[in-house]
Amino acid sequence: MTNQQSAVLVAEHLSKSFQIDEIGISVIKDVSLQVKAGEFVVIMGKSGSGKSTLLSLLAGLDYPDSGRIMLNQDDLTVMDEEQLALKRQRDMGFVFQSFHLIPTLTVAENVAFPLQIAGKPDSERVEELLQAVDLNHRRDSMPHQLSGGEKQRTALARALVSKPSIVFADEPTGNLDQKNANQVMDLLINLQQSFGSALVVVTHDQAVADRADRVITIVDGHTV
Template structure:
């Protein structure tokens, strides 16, 4: 990516208006049996619309916690998060759920499909929750992930890769502006995982869907516009994500 050295840093207010995700002073602590544990400490993050951002970090570094906060699934202990200009930390549970339904898709490492629903019922759920049932759209996204023929199958009748494709279809059926994916290929073999990541990048490329991807896969990370690393609850940005030699 070309560097524009002449660019002035954007004033805070302006940046907040243009970023699709903006977090500052973000912290998360939990109280456990041995006292308070700080999971995330004073993070700052700005993501522009249409960007793809990879978050890498050792197991336990806080990646899942961070994604949950950015997606509005959980509330931070300190700091603010704006999604498309709306301050998540000022919304109640119901308003946050509505914002998520309108704006966000989420893919989990372990698929999180409802076992008692068929593929098409799982995919249709976000539309149903948003009050816009649309069987044709469900068929369309299932076909896009190559599973039209499996639409009546239950999760237990599908392979891991197929289940994750259903989960991916469910995540983008509402055409979300932001897609969060938490190690979406972590439970899949390389070839199957490759199909999932290709689909994620295609959504980013073709629809401008902002992609925030947690991964252990350095190669996957380097394909994103930006590569961030979490270390002990703090966030670092790699200066040159396209370099091949990245220290572990």
């Protein structure tokens, strides 16, 4: 099936519930979706509708109760933690609302980190990314010395440094003012397009959704 072949990510019949006070709350209900190579997909929906939960399942940060998730033909749901960590290292990039930079590493070291842990240091690649997010002049700064926009630009460079086939971003502009939000989103889309990664972004921003190839809306754990 050609459709399946060009898909980086195929999720089928995902369900997830959480136990709260011994009551099972069903958060993701039979969700199936595909993301094609190089595609930019936005996930929208009200607060509490299950967007972050879905993203962590797709990114192999949590296991679904049922269903399967194929990333480049490998089923994430049958992998153990160690295999998942390796898969994330090789195939995925992440951008979080609250940046998640390593506080004891400089900007350049944060960007280089995924290549370091993969045992594939590549200083040229790090330079390329630092240039791309316009942070060469802050390369030796520590995260606490950066503005919010600079922190998120560092995180973008780190997410894309290892040429992942897919990048996941959960409200990447949620902690930024409008000007920085626009700049970070422009950069993320430019980087994704120039490196050919697929991109899945959770956002509340209609202007971001307008730029996506496809918008998936979640209502009460279902995609509509």
